[in-house]
Amino acid sequence: MPDSKNAYSAAVRNLLELFGQLPGIGSRSAERIVFHLLNGNRDSAVQLAGAIVAVKDQVRHCSICQHLTENDPCDICTNPQRDHGIICVVEQPKDVYQIEATGAYNGVYHVLLGRLAPLDGMGPETLTTDALVRRVLETDANGQTVVREVILATNPTMDGDATALLVQQLLAATGVGVSRLARGLPAGAQIEHSNRAILHDALTGRVKM
Amino acid sequence: MPDSKNAYSAAVRNLLELFGQLPGIGSRSAERIVFHLLNGNRDSAVQLAGAIVAVKDQVRHCSICQHLTENDPCDICTNPQRDHGIICVVEQPKDVYQIEATGAYNGVYHVLLGRLAPLDGMGPETLTTDALVRRVLETDANGQTVVREVILATNPTMDGDATALLVQQLLAATGVGVSRLARGLPAGAQIEHSNRAILHDALTGRVKM
Numbered sequence: 001m002p003d004s005k006n007a008y009s010a011a012v013r014n015l016l017e018l019f020g021q022l023p024g025i026g027s028r029s030a031e032r033i034v035f036h037l038l039n040g041n042r043d044s045a046v047q048l049a050g051a052i053v054a055v056k057d058q059v060r061h062c063s064i065c066q067h068l069t070e071n072d073p074c075d076i077c078t079n080p081q082r083d084h085g086i087i088c089v090v091e092q093p094k095d096v097y098q099i100e101a102t103g104a105y106n107g108v109y110h111v112l113l114g115r116l117a118p119l120d121g122m123g124p125e126t127l128t129t130d131a132l133v134r135r136v137l138e139t140d141a142n143g144q145t146v147v148r149e150v151i152l153a154t155n156p157t158m159d160g161d162a163t164a165l166l167v168q169q170l171l172a173a174t175g176v177g178v179s180r181l182a183r184g185l186p187a188g189a190q191i192e193h194s195n196r197a198i199l200h201d202a203l204t205g206r207v208k209m
Numbered sequence: 210m211p212d213s214k215n216a217y218s219a220a221v222r223n224l225l226e227l228f229g230q231l232p233g234i235g236s237r238s239a240e241r242i243v244f245h246l247l248n249g250n251r252d253s254a255v256q257l258a259g260a261i262v263a264v265k266d267q268v269r270h271c272s273i274c275q276h277l278t279e280n281d282p283c284d285i286c287t288n289p290q291r292d293h294g295i296i297c298v299v300e301q302p303k304d305v306y307q308i309e310a311t312g313a314y315n316g317v318y319h320v321l322l323g324r325l326a327p328l329d330g331m332g333p334e335t336l337t338t339d340a341l342v343r344r345v346l347e348t349d350a351n352g353q354t355v356v357r358e359v360i361l362a363t364n365p366t367m368d369g370d371a372t373a374l375l376v377q378q379l380l381a382a383t384g385v386g387v388s389r390l391a392r393g394l395p396a397g398a399q400i401e402h403s404n405r406a407i408l409h410d411a412l413t414g415r416v417k418m
Contacts, residue, residue, distance in 0.1 A: 007306045007309040009268060009277065009279040010279065011264045011267040011279060015264045018253075018256060022246075029233045032232045032233050033232060033234070035301075036232050038268060038277060045261050048227045052224060052246060055221060055224045055254070058220040059220055068218065070219065092244075093244070093247075
């Protein structure tokens with residue numbers, strides 16, 4: 001109901017506009033949310049407002065891996081139980097959460113905070129690759145490098161592949177082992193409904209049984 | 210990604226949970242929004258938080274018609290250009306905005322702040338019908354009643370119809386004219402895709418040409 005906006009009072013209109021700017025929230029959803037807040041009690045609205053500001057104030061990027069954290073360095077970087085010899089390189093903090101959820105990885109991370117996307121104005125200088133190279137070159141008390149392997153876990157997209165290629169090139173001189181995530185048919189998929197790119201990956205990456 | 214929640218820091222988890230409680234926002238949308246806020250600047254997060262609290266602090270129900278307003282009485286009730294002889298009775302403030310958006314109505318409103326829904330624990334006592342009856346009985350300086358007509362604009366649903374029937378009965382003794390919104394095929398619909406209830410209304414409510 002785009003035309004009904006003018007009937008709203010200023011505070012409602014302002015909140016509708018701000019909610020409408022959030023991703024995935026159209027004007028209809030914004031209205032539902034605002035009416036929900038108007039119908040609810042003041043305390044829960046204050047709680048939501050407080051949580052929004054708290055997230056901005058308490059969450060920052062880890063100074064080592066750039067993941068989101070409330071403690072710096074983050075809990076993963078300071079965890080002695082994790083294998084600090086393997087660094088998994090991802091585009092976004094979101095990706096760290098996803099990989100953590102699998103429970104299949106016990107190394108540490110490095111978040112690039114972006115991807116190579118020249119058309120969107122994101123060049124190599126916007127990524128945290130310098131810090132990654134420094135981490136890979138770091139040595140322990142005996143002068144030995146700590147990092148044995150870097151896993152490139154960028155997205156299986158054009159941008160992600162270009163980003164992975166860039167990181168690989170930047171790491172070439174360090175001599176560290178570089179791998180990338182396996183690509184192929186997604187678990188649970190049906191070949192009938194797969195597309196050409198997926199099948200191409202599955203065929204070229206086929207594994208001996 | 211339901212299992213990834215534990216990987217989030219406390220502030221993020223708290224905000225995810227609060228956003229997830231809003232209508233129409235699943236855990237996936239909540240994550241998109243929280244990451245959007247984390248990636249954005251602090252000012253816009255503070256602005257959103259402030260707007261949420263402002264809406265609760267500045268918006269209240271009009272003491273005459275119960276519509277949402279920042280001024281009491283509301284701009285509609287105090288507008289001398291509007292016809293105070295016609296009251297349109299709606300369930301929710303949302304409905305006022307919708308009717309205002311049509312530009313087809315110049316009377317005033319009365320918001321019931323609910324509907325008859327005994328199964329949901331909403332009985333007649335939860336509605337603002339007493340205030341409506343008082344408004345209908347009000348007289349001007351000459352002892353004449355002001356209100357000539359009450360339009361029942363409850364939803365065309367079981368609950369809405371029951372609510373309209375209740376209001377009609379409560380107003381019967383006042384002698385005021387009572388009408389209800391026309392019911393039939395929605396503009397732009399195709400008969401092929403209409404359901405039985407809509408066609409029933411359209412047939413029984415048919416109009417001479």
